[in-house]
Amino acid sequence: MRRRTLLTAGGALLGTGALTAAGWPLLSDYAREGRPGKVLTSKAPLPAPFRTPLPVPRVLRPTxxxxxxxxxxxxxxxxxxxxxxxxxxxxxxxxxxxxxxxxxxxxxxxxxxxxxxxxxxxxxxxxxxxxxxxxxxxxxxxxxxxxxxxxxxxxxxxxxxxxxxxxxxxxxxxxxxxxxxxxxxxxxxxxxxxxxxxxxxxxxxxxxxxxxxxxxLVHDDEEQRLPLPQGDRDIPLMIADRSFAADGSFQYPWLDPQLHTPGVTDPYMNGVLGDVILVNGAPWPVHQTQRLRYRLRLLNASNARTYRLQLDPQPPGGNALVQIGSDGGLLDSPRAHDTLDIAPAERYDVVIDFSRYRPGTRVRLLNLHGDGSTAQVMRFDIASGSPRDDTTVPDRLSTVPPLDPTRAAVTRDFHFTGSDAGWTINGTAYQPGRALARPTLGQTEIWRFTTNFHHPVHLHLNHFQVLSRNNREIGPQDHGWKDTVDLRPAEAVEVVTRFTDYAGTYMLHCHNLEHEDMAMMADYTTQ
The missing domain is CATH 2.60.40.420 (Cupredoxins -  blue copper proteins)
Structure with missing residues (x-):
């Protein structure tokens, strides 16, 4: 499809039938849920999963x-x-x-x-x-x-x-x-x-x-007082898909490999999906855990891929993924999930109690939105023994005061769409220096995001709280302070935020990075 044709079709892609009719060679789960992107198949032979130990990024020392x-x-x-x-x-x-x-x-x-x-x-x-x-x-x-x-x-x-x-x-x-x-x-x-x-x-x-x-990572006294897992049982996990050329180099569908012209070739302008899942830079790694609680800081650093994460096997009784935090820090209380949906740029802090498994169990972290090589993420191998665990997940984690939407000074609408003009917000392609909103510092506002396709929406400067989805209850993972919200096809999401401290120009944009690069951004200026 040519760029103009693809963008016009993108405005109507609201279901599997439309996706198929538009000629998108998408993964099955992506098609069922209107997920964006096209797989860029690697030319290098892919390694067997669960052979590489999970690397943990080094902590930088201050100069x-x-x-x-x-x-x-x-x-x-x-x-x-x-x-x-x-x-x-x-x-x-x-x-x-x-x-x-x-x-x-x-x-x-x-x-x-x-x-x-x-x-x-x-x-x-x-x-x-x-x-x-x-x-x-x-x-x-x-x-x-x-x-x-x-x-x-x-x-x-x-x-x-x-x-x-x-x-x-x-x-x-x-x-x-x-x-x-x-x-x-x-x-x-x-x-x-x-x-x-x-x-x-x-x-x-x-x-x-x-x-x-x-x-x-940012720490504070409140978090430190909680009896949560720490040290080598507090592990950041950057999940990212990539594609590789035959020589091992990263493969990306540049519009111009010399980097004088931004963007990707026409078939990939709705998002680039790799067929190799990396965690902390390693393909499908494995990590040996004790029969103890671990805190995992999950980050979706993919350009366009969303994940639905689930442990396999589930522990007896389910609810394996105990969410304690979101983009903006601790929740007020933990929330247990069997699955977690995580869109590009979202973060979830979860605690997994591996003592619920028998020694020697091999537990895979699956991606239910994937097929083939993208259907699994990594594996945890449970060691023998039953060491004493001095951690727990308290029923009360933090105080998260709700922002009162009735005190909002204004409600603003932002429509994310594909059209002949490109990926746009309110029908406008990005132009630096042109502000779509000018909120006043100290002011509470409701921002309503609507879409005709799938977009993870990111707001700079201040975190927000999700109020509703299509005028109904928020999703099970919408709690707490967020800076990115997963906006699904034909959906309206309302968020409330209060702008504080810093005057200047900031960004509102889609965090599908191919959409962002192709003009789905907007300035707003606090004053």
């Missing part, structure tokens, strides 16, 4: 500390990694690894991160879920230019303005930093599982696919 501030340095650099056994994968990395190193911060204590760009192209860093001043939020044209001097303002402007994705630079003045940019995070926010990733306009999907993503 310096003071009474109020921890400072870190990260170099963005090319690296060759062994992801598939026996093959080398050229990656774009934070600090030479994929995922990048994990930064651990304390609520109320400032973190400063200096990023140096030794890649061959500009970059932007966004702390996803951070309550962050605008200057450090990672606006998509606030670029770090490569240290090798190959880019100037004219070339950057030309590259960003040359694609058929619908976005326009117009006369927007870019914020360019030579080689290095410093990001300041006050962390006046709750403990939460955050992550950082590239956010360059028009090129986010390619950059994240190539490896520019890492965890940033």
């Amino acid at each position: 310096s500390t003071s009474a109020t501030t921890d400072t870190y340095d990260i170099t963005q650099q090319h690296a060759e990694l062994e992801i598939l056994p026996g093959l080398r994968t050229k990656a774009w990395t934070y600090g030479g690894t994929f995922p990048g190193p994990t930064i651990v911060s304390r609520s109320g204590r400032r973190t400063v991160v200096r990023h140096r760009n030794e890649l061959d192209h500009p970059s932007v860093v966004h702390l996803h879920g951070g309550h962050t001043p605008a200057a450090s939020d990672g606006y998509p044209t606030s670029l770090i230019l490569p240290a090798n001097g190959t880019y100037d303002a004219q070339r950057v402007h030309q590259d960003m303005n040359s694609g058929p994705h619908g976005a326009s630079m117009a006369h927007h003045a870019m914020d360019l930093a030579e080689a290095t940019r410093t990001y300041t995070y006050p962390f006046d926010q709750r403990a939460a599982t955050l992550w950082y990733h590239d956010h360059r306009m028009g090129y986010t999907g390619a950059a994240v696919w190539m490896g520019l993503a890492g965890f940033h």
